[in-house]
Amino acid sequence: MSPEQLAELEQAVRLARGVNASAEQRRRREAGLAALIDATRDMALRDGLDELLDTITCHARRLLNFDMAYVSLRLPDRGSYVRNSDGETTANSVGLEIDSGFGLGEWAQTKQAPFWTSDYLADDRFPHSRKIDEVVSAEGLHAVLAVPMSQGSTVLGALYGAHREVRHFTPDDVSLLRSLAVLSAFAIEEIRRMGRIQARAADAEAAGARLAERLGRMERLAELQARLTGLVLGGGALRDVVELAGAELDGVLVLRSADGRTLAATGDLPVLDPDRTVKAIADSHATGAPVAVTDTVWATHVTTGVAAPGVLLLQRESPLTSEDGRLLYAAGQTAALVQLFGHSAGAAAGPARDECLDALLTTSHPPRGMTERVRRLGLDPDGRHVVLAVRPEGAKQGEAAVWASSYSYRHYGLKTVRGDCLVLLLPGNDASSAARTVGDELSRFLGHPVTVGAAGPAAGLAPVAEVYQEARRCLDALVSLGGTGGTAAARDLGFLGLLLSDDHDVEAFIASTVGAVVDYDRKRSTHLVATLEAYFTSGSSPMRAAGHLHVHPNTVSRRLERITELLGPDWQKPANALELQLALRLLRARDAIRRHSDNTGEGAGTR
Numbered sequence: 001m002s003p004e005q006l007a008e009l010e011q012a013v014r015l016a017r018g019v020n021a022s023a024e025q026r027r028r029r030e031a032g033l034a035a036l037i038d039a040t041r042d043m044a045l046r047d048g049l050d051e052l053l054d055t056i057t058c059h060a061r062r063l064l065n066f067d068m069a070y071v072s073l074r075l076p077d078r079g080s081y082v083r084n085s086d087g088e089t090t091a092n093s094v095g096l097e098i099d100s101g102f103g104l105g106e107w108a109q110t111k112q113a114p115f116w117t118s119d120y121l122a123d124d125r126f127p128h129s130r131k132i133d134e135v136v137s138a139e140g141l142h143a144v145l146a147v148p149m150s151q152g153s154t155v156l157g158a159l160y161g162a163h164r165e166v167r168h169f170t171p172d173d174v175s176l177l178r179s180l181a182v183l184s185a186f187a188i189e190e191i192r193r194m195g196r197i198q199a200r201a202a203d204a205e206a207a208g209a210r211l212a213e214r215l216g217r218m219e220r221l222a223e224l225q226a227r228l229t230g231l232v233l234g235g236g237a238l239r240d241v242v243e244l245a246g247a248e249l250d251g252v253l254v255l256r257s258a259d260g261r262t263l264a265a266t267g268d269l270p271v272l273d274p275d276r277t278v279k280a281i282a283d284s285h286a287t288g289a290p291v292a293v294t295d296t297v298w299a300t301h302v303t304t305g306v307a308a309p310g311v312l313l314l315q316r317e318s319p320l321t322s323e324d325g326r327l328l329y330a331a332g333q334t335a336a337l338v339q340l341f342g343h344s345a346g347a348a349a350g351p352a353r354d355e356c357l358d359a360l361l362t363t364s365h366p367p368r369g370m371t372e373r374v375r376r377l378g379l380d381p382d383g384r385h386v387v388l389a390v391r392p393e394g395a396k397q398g399e400a401a402v403w404a405s406s407y408s409y410r411h412y413g414l415k416t417v418r419g420d421c422l423v424l425l426l427p428g429n430d431a432s433s434a435a436r437t438v439g440d441e442l443s444r445f446l447g448h449p450v451t452v453g454a455a456g457p458a459a460g461l462a463p464v465a466e467v468y469q470e471a472r473r474c475l476d477a478l479v480s481l482g483g484t485g486g487t488a489a490a491r492d493l494g495f496l497g498l499l500l501s502d503d504h505d506v507e508a509f510i511a512s513t514v515g516a517v518v519d520y521d522r523k524r525s526t527h528l529v530a531t532l533e534a535y536f537t538s539g540s541s542p543m544r545a546a547g548h549l550h551v552h553p554n555t556v557s558r559r560l561e562r563i564t565e566l567l568g569p570d571w572q573k574p575a576n577a578l579e580l581q582l583a584l585r586l587l588r589a590r591d592a593i594r595r596h597s598d599n600t601g602e603g604a605g606t607r
Contacts, residue, residue: 032172035059035062036063036176036179036180039055039056039059039063039180039183040187042055042059043055043184044187046187046191048191049188049191049192049195052188052191053071053188054084054086056184057070057071057084057086057087059180060159060161060177060180064145064161066087066162066163067087067141068087068088068093068139068161068162069085069162070084070085070086070093070094070160071084071085071149071158071160072158072160073157074109074155074156075097078099078100079097079098079099079106080097080098080106080109080158081095081096081097082094082095082096082098088139089139090135090138092135092139093135093139096131096135098131101127102126102128103126103127103128103132103146104116104126104146104158104160105146105160106158107126108146108158111148112148112155113148114146114174114177114178115146116143116144117143118143118167118168119142120141120162121133121137121142139162140164141162141163142162142163142165143166143167143168144160144161144162144163145161145162146158146159146160147159147177147181148181149181149182150185151185151186151188154189156185156188156189157188159177159180159184161177214323217323218323220248220323221323221330224244224248224327224330225327225330228244228245228330228331229334231244237338238255238338238339239264241264241334241335241338242254242264242265242331242335243266245328245330245334246267249324249327249328249331250318252265252266252267252268252315253266253312253313254266254267254268254313254315255302255311256311256312256313264335267315269313270297270315272313277293277299280292280299280311281299281301284299284301284311285301289325289326290314290328290329293313296316297313297314298328299311299314300312300328300329302335302336302339303336310336312331314328339410353377353409353414353416354415354416354417356370356374357414357425360465361418361423361465361468362465363465365462370461371461374461377414378409379413379414379425379427381461382460383427383460384427384428384429384456384458384459385425385426385427385456385457385464386425386426386428386429386431386434386457386458386467387423387454387455387456387464387467387468387470387471388422388426388434388435388452388454389423389453389454389474390422390438390450390452391420391450391451391479392446392450393448393449393484393485394446394448394449397417397420399446400422400442400445400450401415401417403445403446404422404424407424407438407441408424408426411427412426413425413427421472423468423471424438425464428457429456431455431489432454432488432489432491435487435488438450439452439487449484449485451475451478451479451484451485451486451487452475452486452487452488453472453477453478454471454474454487454488454489455467455468455470455471455474455489455490471489474488474490510583513579513580513583514532514583516566517532517563517567520562520566526559527559528563528566529584530549531556531563532563532584533588534548534549534556535556535560536577536584540572542556543556
């Protein structure tokens with residue numbers, strides 16, 4: 001073969017090899033593009049970040065026949081960390097933190113360009129980190145290729161491919177892994193974007209659920225307020241309000257007046273600190289909302305404007321929500337309305353009630369039809385009633401009359417005005433107790449003292465006029481004796497009450513003063529009454545009393561000690577001693593009369 005032919009043959013071989021190389025390169029590129037398309041399709045099917053990173057490292061490893069592929073993601077304030085890997089033989093790679101400026105990946109991310117080395121541990125072109133070198137050594141890695149993953153100007157991390165043998169990467173290798181990194185960055189950012197959207201959607205859903213729950217509570221509150229209003233308009237009582245609100249609030253509800261009396265309740269409350277309760281009422285009035293008294297008890301004020309503020313107390317174990325607080329406050333205002341409606345009804349019926357009581361006070365023979373008239377006003381004409389004569393000491397008789405109308409209406413009584421006095425006819429047996437209650441409540445309402453004389457009880461309607469006169473005499477006696485602002489019935493005035501009383505009940509006077517001593521003598525056959533008489537007769541001298549009784553002075557002293565136990569420590573004070581001496585004289589007179597009556601009866605029986 002001639003040289004010319006040999007040259008032509010070599011040229012043909014070179015051309016053939018070039019064609020084969022080009023064909024092989026084209027085939028590799030087509031295979032690489034096909035692999036990228038497969039990777040893109042697989043990444044599009046992934047919903048979670050971990051699942052996506054598994055797909056990325058798996059495709060990266062197959063793409064260039066790497067022994068190992070892994071992904072590092074940026075940390076917010078420092079370097080990056082290995083989040084996922086494929087082909088590892090140790091557990092050291094995933095979770096490895098890479099400090100800023102160390103290793104190929106950090107360089108690739110900083111420079112936004114690929115970096116590779118054929119033999120990592122032997123290459124000193126970049127700063128090494130002991131942690132990274134230990135992992136590379138443990139995995140037996142040599143050649144490492146790192147390409148940045150970024151979305152626009154935002155760097156997400158780096159994609160790595162590594163061989164356990166020395167290898168030199170071609171531009172096509174670098175370009176192919178770079179393309180996969182670009183697609184991976186887009187997929188990662190899309191997953192994160194979808195995560196943010198889902199998080200916002202979840203937040204919106206949760207907010208919607210909270211709003212729906214709140215709207216439900218508000219609807220419940222509006223419905224309950226409507227029911228409470230219906231109770232007021234339908235003439236419901238305080239107990240109806242408390243029971244309805246207590247059931248809705250799932251707790252014990254107690255309504256108390258300003259003086260601490262329970263007006264309505266669904267159960268019992270623990271003992272509360274009075275000072276904290278009063279402060280809670282004041283704070284509730286100032287803020288227009290319930291205030292905590294303890295960890296489990298809340299208070300809201302109940303203010304009508306015609307009486308001192310009361311309080312509505314709620315006890316329950318669960319915390320009070322804002323809607324529950326508004327419900328408790330609404331219940332308190334409803335209770336105030338019920339009380340105010342009662343006051344208004346009492347005021348509206350005032351003239352008729354005044355006229356009725358005026359008629360009863362005028363005569364001891366009530367006119368025809370009075371029984372039915374009293375019954376229509378809510379009183380029992382056959383029941384027992386006490387009469388109170390009330391004199392306000394300030395210049396507020398008009399306000400006192402309004403209060404008395406409401407009070408008598410709420411307590412099924414009658415009220416009228418006589419001169420400078422209010423007159424109340426109230427059901428009951430204890431005139432003294434009724435006088436104290438009215439005196440205390442009206443004094444607080446007016447801010448001025450009131451003086452109350454009381455009498456009764458009167459059985460039926462006929463004695464009302466006489467009982468009223470006795471109440472007026474008690475009132476006049478209080479004022480004359482300097483007891484302005486006090487309250488008293490005849491029995492509270494001692495022997496003076498005996499004179500003021502219409503029935504002059506001597507037995508009651510004796511029993512209220514010296515009765516305990518008389519009963520003691522009768523039960524134990526002692527001589528305390530005789531000792532008490534001798535003691536007063538001898539000028540309160542135990543020694544002289546012993547001489548009168550012909551006993552030892554120590555015996556008198558012991559008897560006086562027993563008397564003190566029975567009558568109390570103040571029995572020797574002048575006023576009390578005077579009443580005791582009067583009672584002893586009446587006792588002797590009564591016994592003498594009884595003995596005379598018994599003797600006369602016996603004599604008549606023998607004739």
